[in-house]
Amino acid sequence: MNKLILIDGNSVAYRAFFALPLLSNSSGLHTNAVFGFTTMLLKLIEEEKPTHFLVAFDAGKVTFRHKGYEDYKGGRQKTPPELSEQFPLVKELLRSFGINQYEIEGYEADDIIGTMTRLADERQFPVVVVTGDKDMLQLSSEYVTVALTRKGVSEVERFTPGHIHETYGLKPYQIIDLKGLMGDASDNIPGIPGVGEKTALKLLHEYGSVERVLEHVDTLAGKLQERVRDNADSARMSKELATIYREVPLELGLDELGWSGYEGGKLAAMFRKLEFKSLLDKLDLPVSAGSDEPQEELRVEVLEAAALESFAARLAAGETRSLHIEAIGDNPHHANVVGLSFRSADGCLYLPFELLLSDAGRPIREWLSDPEAKKNVYDMHRTEVALSWSGIDLKGVAFDVLLAAYLLDPTESNHTLNALAARFGLPAIQADEDVYGKGAKFRLPELPVLSEHLCRKASVLERLVPVLRAELEKGEMHVLYYELEKPLAAVLAGMEKTGIVVDGDGLLKLGAELGSAIEKLVSGIYAQSGVEFNINSTKQLGDVLFEKLGLPVVKKTKTGYSTDAEVLERLAPYSGIVDNILNYRQLAKLQSTYVEGLLKEIRPETGKVHTYYQQTIAATGRLSSQFPNLQNIPIRLEEGRKIRKVFVPSEPGWYMLAADYSQIELRVLAHISKDAKLIEAFQNNMDIHTKTAMDVFGVSESAVDSNMRRQAKAVNFGIVYGISDYGLSQNLSITRKDAAQFIEQYFAIFQGVRHYMDDIVKQARTNGYVTTLLQRRRYLNDINASNFNLRSFAERTAMNTPIQGTAADIIKLAMVQLSKRMQTEGVKSRMLLQVHDELVFEVPKSELELMKKLVPDVMENALPLDVPLKVDVNYGLNWYEAK
CATH class of the missing domain: 3.30.420.10 (Ribonuclease H-like superfamily/Ribonuclease H)
Incomplete structure (x- = not known):
């Protein structure tokens, strides 16, 4: 049996972006919207088994609707660049699925889908429309089901004419009347001010349409009569704006939308590019590509x-x-x-x-x-x-x-x-x-x-x-290869073979402490709620919070109340039970991921864990730790920091010593940008976040409060990572307008940084790549792309790669130099771990004073900069005490 899937590409990508946390691959390319879009596609394919497929996109910002109403969609915020850069990837993804996509100048995706559903209705061709836009409900018919996305895009609610009547008491074509009366803030459709969904539905149940409501305006009571009479033209225009145009001059018909499935090789290549390993495994796609070249004869x-x-x-x-x-x-x-x-x-x-x-x-x-x-x-x-x-x-x-x-x-x-x-x-x-x-x-x-x-x-x-x-x-890059990366490979192998001792008994004890803390939290939660329930069950937790305790509902899904972290954090001021639930979740994750997880990784014959550093993954040159990941132990919570207590020396009477670069990326930025204010701050050993707050807010050092410093810190590190106003607004919980103003103030003061950002992009456009101070090269194929989104991402990558990459090079260089220096000195001390900007050693007591001087001396002089590199050194009987 034939079945056509029509997807509103812009709507689904937008919802996927905001439903998932910002994800990125090793190249720094954001992929959360693409990942959400992909999982939605796979679920649709499995459940609907379509024979025909089309994804429609908006072709531009201006449509025929703007001719009658210039402010159409005028209230919408600018699309975050982290989402904009993903639209070309979504379209590339669709090509790898073999799915048709279509857009046409002057029309919206809604209009393309509306026209296709009209053609399908005429041929009695079953259709499922997937969108996040309620306007599309007007297209529902005997043959057209509208699937509205819920819970991001992972779930949908299917609307047939019968379901629309059950939900709203309306027929599908009356959805445009509903919008005409109540408007739509997301599209800047005004409707009648003061008329919400409840009032609009009541009016339509009685009169049936906008026009009939206007005809009977004299029968309405009080303020409502005044509002309807004064805004009659607005209601008519709003209804017209909400009406999907179903006569778009399409260059393809239903028969051209045939889809017989995806080709595994093409899809696998795209998933490899996006680094969707979980989807490669789930679909049992090949994880590596082959060659079309013939095999050679070989004896x-x-x-x-x-x-x-x-x-x-x-x-x-x-x-x-x-x-x-x-x-x-x-x-x-x-x-x-x-x-x-x-x-x-x-x-x-x-x-x-x-x-x-x-x-x-x-x-x-x-x-x-x-x-x-x-x-x-x-x-x-x-x-x-x-x-x-x-x-x-x-x-x-x-x-x-x-x-x-x-x-x-x-x-x-x-x-x-x-x-x-x-x-x-x-x-x-x-x-x-x-x-x-x-x-x-x-x-x-x-x-x-x-x-x-x-x-x-x-x-x-x-x-x-x-x-x-x-x-x-x-x-x-031969010097980088022979003098840094190749020697480093041997250093890493040596560290990994040495391993680090984990105190199994201490880990069990910590697990018991966490277990007791979790039990105490559970008892408290039960006492506060007055009922025992499964805290890990979203449904049971939702029932307790919103029905039994009556907390305000923040977000609902198709299956019930949302209890995700964002919802709980917004509910925290209303009840102490919420903080307990959040703490319970954090401690439960520590227990399962780090206590139980580390116990499994202790090698019986050594009593140690032996991590593996991937040297050839991150595009910036940073190392990443696996089996287990020792770079990701949470240290914001005290309970998380305590996990470091179980990492101890392998010899009695020895110490753990940790040496950590202080703000290395900002120091590299100061050197590369030659910004006078940044250089001055570091040369005078000032707290750079306080200094930034002083300059941006125009206050004295004594007037900088903790919130000012926090905002300055977010901007300082955000600049390094090419943060946008959207990203900063999310980090600081401020408006995008305020975030944009903050960034502008920063650049107005630190003009050397702004000149660097401008110059490095120009250099990238000329050369096609950027380099670190040690000549690590990163090619930027899209730096001159005509597509704005691809070009913007490449520009941000050009800005931050020399900074992040140089910081990665410096600690790698320090590791190679330290290995040689320790051999020359003939010390027994051993380098065990690299955790981002930190190196961890085990040191005999007799060498402690020597290593406290030797390690920072090598690290601070690994690569001469215009500003001093600063290393903080601490030691103790375990890794926790060494911080």
Whole structure:
């Protein structure tokens, strides 16, 4: 059976944006609206099984309605840039789904959908219209169901003519009369002032239409008669504005909207770009791309025990050898190393991992651990960690293909060998999923298939080395690669192999304390509500808060009352129970995510957790921690900070020492922008947020209160991240107008910052990229785009990348320099963690005074700037005490 889905693209994207928190991928591109739109599409496809599809968009700000009423939609606030930049992504997403999209100058999406539903009605063609706009209810008919979005866009309420009558007591065509009387603030349709929905419905139930109400104005009582008589023209115009035009000259018909499903490969490529890994997994889409290039002829030899000694001699005689080490699994500390492949002059050799671990494999293991035996590999950091758990050292890496590929294009999310083969026109490699399977279907293939797959990887790896090496030289990133990123990979592997001790008993004790605190909160909540209920149940909690306790309803969903964090925070002033519920949720998350989660991550044989730092993910150059994520332990709550107490030294009598850069990004901004006021503040060791508040508000230091400093701090850090008036208004809970004025005041005072922002965008337009102080490069393909939204995002990225990227480079540089300095000094102290701008060490008591001086000395002088870098150092018996 045929079914057409018509989606109001602007409306759904807008609702998705405001329903979800601001999300972004590793390139800094905001994706929350796209993610919400995508989940809505997938749900519609699953539930409706459409045969035809169209998403309609508004073509511009001016429509035929503006000719009769210039203020149409005039009250709407400017679309936040964080949403505007996502519309091109939504449209690209639709292309990847194979879904038709349409817009036409002078008309709105409503009019396109209205015309399509008219055509569908004429052919008795079933339609579902998806929108957040109640105006669309006028289109409901025997064949047209209007699905109004609820709860963001995750739920919809379906309106048939019968449901419209049950809800409003009206027929679908009377919705325009309803709008004519009550108006619509979102579209700046005036209606009759003082007439709300309740009054408008009462009038329509009695008279049926705007025109009939006006005819019977003399029968109305008191003020209502006066309002209707004085605003008769407004009511007629409002009804006309609310009427969807259903005669748009479309260039496509129903038959051209056929849709037979999405193509997995195209959709997977889009999800990879957006970094929607959860959706890749949910739909079982391939996580890596293949190449259309034919596979090369390759002679594969499987090494046997008897041949290993002579092969080791051949390795020792070579200058540099390209090899691939296959370690399967997301977490390198638990990866399954299955084999090694070596590219030779006349083919490729495969070495099973179990043979490498045998007595016969000893000479190969010695070659792998020889720092003088040079090797080209893929992902030296991950490989070194994976091999270490089998007692094998990897030394002497000459070139790391993954690290080079990442530096050359940090915004690309897929740097697998088969993706790189496709990118550089090399022979194709079969996708890992096609060789091993995914999830429950995963298995190691037979030896001939496995050995050939790994040999093809080694072959492509060898051919990539000279290409990538030349590209690094061309991009002037060879120094960054050889002197920072490659040495850092070894430093990170060393830190991860060392690990950090977690006091399991202390963690259990903390868990018990949290459990007691949670129980106390639960008892208090029950006492305050007078009933026991499931606090985790949205429905039961809603019933207690809004029906039993009578708190004001903030937001409702299709399934009942909303009790999300935003709603509870708005309700907090009305009742103490709300604060208890918020605290309960926070403590319950700490208990499950961090107490129970960390217990699972303690490795039994070491008593430590061994995190893994991803070096090739973030476009800014920052590291990210996984398995477990130790960069994300919450420290705003005291209970969250207490989790750091369980991280302790691995030796008795040792200390934990933490060294933290103070406001490093703002100091980098001062250096790069050469802003005299910022430089002066840092050189005089002033509190930069107080200084900003003094200058922006025009007050003395003593007159700066905590709220002024808080606002100044939000602006200071917001400037670094290219914040908009919308973003700042959300952070400070102020109007967008006030936020815009605040930003303007900032730029009027810190003119060096404004000149930097202007100049860096011009530079980006000329070069197509921006760089950090250490020449880390980020390409901005959309910096000269004709599309305003794409260009705006690229401009903001141009402004903040040199700042964020340089800050990331500085702490990385400090880590490399500290590793060398600690080796030179011969200390026993160990570097354990990097948490954003902080480094954590374990230090014997005898070295404490030395490390308290050595660490800040290296960190503060890692890269000379026009302003001093400042490092705060603290120590204690655990990580908590070291802060």
